[in-house]
Amino acid sequence: MTRTIRLAVIGGDGIGPEVVAEALSVLTAAVGDEASIETTAFSLGAARYLATGDVLPDDELAAIAQHDAILLGAVGGTPGDPRLKDANIERGLLLKLRFALDHYVNLRPTVLWPGVESPLRDPGDVDFVVVREGTEGPYVGNGGALRVGTPAEIATEVSVNTAYGVERVVRYAFAKAGERRNRLTLVHKTNVLTFAGSLWKRTVDAVAAEFPDVAVDYLHVDAATIFLVTDPARFDVVVTDNLFGDILTDLAGAISGGIGLAASGNINPSGAFPSMFEPVHGSAPDIAGTGKADPTAAILSTALLLDHLGLPEAAGRVTAAVTADLAARSGAPRTTAETGAAVRA
Amino acid sequence: MTRTIRLAVIGGDGIGPEVVAEALSVLTAAVGDEASIETTAFSLGAARYLATGDVLPDDELAAIAQHDAILLGAVGGTPGDPRLKDANIERGLLLKLRFALDHYVNLRPTVLWPGVESPLRDPGDVDFVVVREGTEGPYVGNGGALRVGTPAEIATEVSVNTAYGVERVVRYAFAKAGERRNRLTLVHKTNVLTFAGSLWKRTVDAVAAEFPDVAVDYLHVDAATIFLVTDPARFDVVVTDNLFGDILTDLAGAISGGIGLAASGNINPSGAFPSMFEPVHGSAPDIAGTGKADPTAAILSTALLLDHLGLPEAAGRVTAAVTADLAARSGAPRTTAETGAAVRA
Ligand SMILES: CC(C)[C@H](C(=O)O)[C@@H](O)C(=O)O
């Protein structure tokens, strides 16, 4: 009997639906007879909000949670659209999904694929993965404001970090390093953010004792950005908090040929909730509908999805096909569909 | 009668005293007859702490505050030195000075000088300045921890942002843009840090009305790191919070030839307290005493100092001498003293 994989698909806004369509078709081809794919489409994002006023209704969240995994394109309307001013699709939809489904590992691999040009003169052999914490830190929405709009306004943002939350993601990162080149770099700002920094540092030191083969080092976040442009090949696994991870992975995407190639997984390793896979890029409303969007990041996100669901061979086929396509690309502009077709072939 | 400039000099640790010595001698040469320089040396930093247990005694802070300006090299001991574990020289000395002396503008110019190689393939014409807020944000030390060392530990960090604090630095940044190419970019993370982000955004919008010639745009901090490697020439003045400014300016230093060239000023524009000028780099204990440290960042910091004290011609002489030296350098390694001598010449 063939296994059935039930996917919740959120195409989202802008180029989101376009890249998701290509990713789904590559995923289906890669899985072949190993499983059958059943998809449920959820129409969520800025367009839905503008049409109906809904961001993420509870019943839809509950329905999404019944699936084996989620494939998401990109959400977000045109920057500056006044009708979206108070919607905050990012907090109400994307972050809500990550928090509600306890995606405590935000996994973001960075590979400079053969044939891809880096903006760096001498990038070296770039192949690392950032394990970004996904449910804590400055992302918790735990701030406030007083006397808004007056000269006496004060606005705060609280970064919340718990031993529970830090330890589980650090443990995941060590295990990942053990499967790779046995190097783990903690990135934080312990000299300034002393309370949170101390918790992260002590946790890494404690978990390190269980992984004697993994070499550990530490970098302040500012120094980490320097190494990402001067010596990105030094990194294997980077573990860091939600905000630093956000910043470092966009930079990592940029040095490895653009976030058009950067895949990510929002993972709940326990399996209690479905994990969600999405390209790092946004909805790029300026090129939506033109066929110019590169679906590669979405396609690579399906490789992470297949890996997570225990289909490593199918995942390998996706990665191999993308690698071959990137190496073969002539540099001439291609359409979204052409790239999808090339990868499938 | 010649004007006397009273400088507090904090050489600090590692390469700090070495680069400060060269910077002071260049500064003296550049000032010539325009002013006489009186220096008071303060022995502060990790070495002082290890010798006496003092980080920044109140009477020394008061004495420093009596000067016209401060020149600082770098502070901080050997990373991982267990004797410094609980000292936190950064918070107790460097940040204490910035906060106590109300250095609300942390001014960090980035120029890719002719003759200097960028790690970027195609950097373009890089010449921008980051106006980093210096007295608020996540740097306020306003966090805490509960149940430390237990599985129930929670550690928080509070970013504090006030209309008072944001408006004054935003106003400074607009004025700076007006003296330059009339472009200002606000960098924040308004879609996630909604309370602080909203205050920053509304403040920039409000102050913009007073500077109709300045074109304003906005970037999320993650996107800003992308542009710093793909199109750094797009920036003129960047205004941002304390933590984002820390991260962006190290990255900016890296793409413009290394933080060995990056100067900074911690400025109190009101003049109520002396401003402090320092290279962005750290104390680099690994190369201390070898004569390998590049004093250029410290020397360029004296140009910012002279500008701040109303000696723009002398500042211009420093910058011109550094520019000439950078263009003439052969790429062969040079000693700290040789670079100082070359710039003086
Ligand atoms: C859209 C935004 C909320 C999101 C984040 O900050 O996490 C994005 O930048 C990302 O990295 O996935």
Ligand SMILES: CC(C)[C@H](C(=O)O)[C@@H](O)C(=O)O
């Ligand atoms: C040493 C550290 C506290 C400091 C900072 O974070 O501000 C440094 O990185 C800087 O940028 O001047």
